[in-house]
Amino acid sequence: MSEKPIIAIPMGDPAGIGPEITAKALNNKEIYDMCKPLVVGDLRVLEKAIQIVEKDLQVNVIASPEEGLYEYGTIDLIDLQNINMDELEYGVVQAQCGRAAYEYVETSVTLAKTGSVQALATTPINKESLKAAGVPYIGHTEMLESLTNTKDPLTMFQVRDLRIFFLTRHLSLKDAITQMTKERIRDYLVRCDQALERLGVEKRKIAVAALNPHGGEGGLFGMEEVEEIVPGIEAAVQHGINAVGPVPADSVFYQALQGNYDAVLSLYHDQGHIAAKMTDFHRTISITNGLPFLRTSVDHGTAFDIAGKNVASSVSLEESIKLAAEYAPKFTRETIE
Structure with missing residues (x-):
C-alpha cells in the first residue's frame, strides 16, 4: 500500500464556521483511512471549536508535518498563535481574523511548495475580514495566484x-x-x-x-x-x-x-x-488547477450567521479532503523555480 498523502487544511476565518467544520470533519475516521490531515491554524481557536461541536478529540501541536501522529481521535496542528481569544467574536468581521486566515493559507502554501504536504484542502475565508486586515486579495484564488506566481489559475468543480x-x-x-x-x-x-x-x-x-x-x-x-x-x-x-x-x-x-x-x-x-449545486449542493468541491500543487476547497462561505452554534455541516469539507486524497497520488506536480 502506498504512503497516504499529507493534506494541509488551513483553518479559515476564526470568526466563521471553518474551525467548527474542521473539527467535525476530522471526527470522521474515513478521512484518516485515506490521508494524513494536517490543520494549520490556532490552538485555542481549534480547542474552542472542538468544545462547540462536542467531539472527543485531542490536539497534537507540531512544528512540521513529519512530526504528526495522523491517528484518528487526534488532530495534528501547526499552531500559528495569531488570535487573541479575548477579542474573538463569532460572526463578526475582524481584522485579526482576516490576517490569521491569510497566514494559515500562506503557511500551507509554503509547505506545499516544498513538498512537505501533498495537497491543500481549504476552508472558508471572508472578503471583508481580509480587507479589514489590509490583505490585498479578495479570496483564495487570488492569494494562491500571487503566492505561487501563477497566472490565471483554472477553476474546476467536481460533484460525483x-x-x-x-x-x-x-x-x-x-x-x-x-x-x-x-x-x-x-x-x-x-x-x-x-x-x-x-x-x-x-x-x-x-x-x-x-x-x-x-x-x-x-x-x-x-x-x-x-x-x-x-x-x-x-x-x-x-x-x-x-x-x-x-x-x-x-x-x-x-x-x-x-x-x-x-x-x-x-x-x-x-x-x-x-x-453542480443542483446535482449535490454540499458535495460540490472546487479544485484550483494550474498551481504547482493540488488544491481543493469547499464551495461555501464563512456563514457568519451560524458560526459558533454547532449547526454547520462538515460534509463539503470532508468531501474536499477525500477528493484531495484521491487525486494527490495521481497528480503531476510542477516545480517552482
Missing part, C-alpha cells in the same frame, strides 16, 4: 463524476460574453485538457456548453456560437484536443454526469454553478 471548468468567473453576464472569443475558448480547452491530464484522467473528452438556447440554432438565437464558440472549439481540435460542442446547456451537464464527457467547459459563472 461531473467535472466543470469555467471560461469566465466573477463578471457580469454582459462582460462575460465579451470574453467568449475563439482565442480564449481554444486556450481554455487546451488548459482544461492539461489540467485533467495532471489529475490522472486518461482519454479525455471535453464538451463546451452552449451560450444560447439550443446552441443558437445556427444564428437564429444569437451569433456567438457561429462567430466565436465553434471556431474556438475547432481550433482546439486542430491542436489535438478531444473537444465537442457547443452542446446545449440544458442537457450537457446531465450527459457529462452520465459519463458521456470527462468534463464540461462552462462559459460563465452561474451556468456551471447551478448545474
Whole structure:
C-alpha cells in the first residue's frame, strides 16, 4: 500500500464556521483511512471549536508535518498563535481574523511548495475580514495566484463524476460574453485538457456548453456560437484536443454526469454553478488547477450567521479532503523555480 498523502487544511476565518467544520470533519475516521490531515491554524481557536461541536478529540501541536501522529481521535496542528481569544467574536468581521486566515493559507502554501504536504484542502475565508486586515486579495484564488506566481489559475468543480471548468468567473453576464472569443475558448480547452491530464484522467473528452438556447440554432438565437464558440472549439481540435460542442446547456451537464464527457467547459459563472449545486449542493468541491500543487476547497462561505452554534455541516469539507486524497497520488506536480 502506498504512503497516504499529507493534506494541509488551513483553518479559515476564526470568526466563521471553518474551525467548527474542521473539527467535525476530522471526527470522521474515513478521512484518516485515506490521508494524513494536517490543520494549520490556532490552538485555542481549534480547542474552542472542538468544545462547540462536542467531539472527543485531542490536539497534537507540531512544528512540521513529519512530526504528526495522523491517528484518528487526534488532530495534528501547526499552531500559528495569531488570535487573541479575548477579542474573538463569532460572526463578526475582524481584522485579526482576516490576517490569521491569510497566514494559515500562506503557511500551507509554503509547505506545499516544498513538498512537505501533498495537497491543500481549504476552508472558508471572508472578503471583508481580509480587507479589514489590509490583505490585498479578495479570496483564495487570488492569494494562491500571487503566492505561487501563477497566472490565471483554472477553476474546476467536481460533484460525483461531473467535472466543470469555467471560461469566465466573477463578471457580469454582459462582460462575460465579451470574453467568449475563439482565442480564449481554444486556450481554455487546451488548459482544461492539461489540467485533467495532471489529475490522472486518461482519454479525455471535453464538451463546451452552449451560450444560447439550443446552441443558437445556427444564428437564429444569437451569433456567438457561429462567430466565436465553434471556431474556438475547432481550433482546439486542430491542436489535438478531444473537444465537442457547443452542446446545449440544458442537457450537457446531465450527459457529462452520465459519463458521456470527462468534463464540461462552462462559459460563465452561474451556468456551471447551478448545474453542480443542483446535482449535490454540499458535495460540490472546487479544485484550483494550474498551481504547482493540488488544491481543493469547499464551495461555501464563512456563514457568519451560524458560526459558533454547532449547526454547520462538515460534509463539503470532508468531501474536499477525500477528493484531495484521491487525486494527490495521481497528480503531476510542477516545480517552482
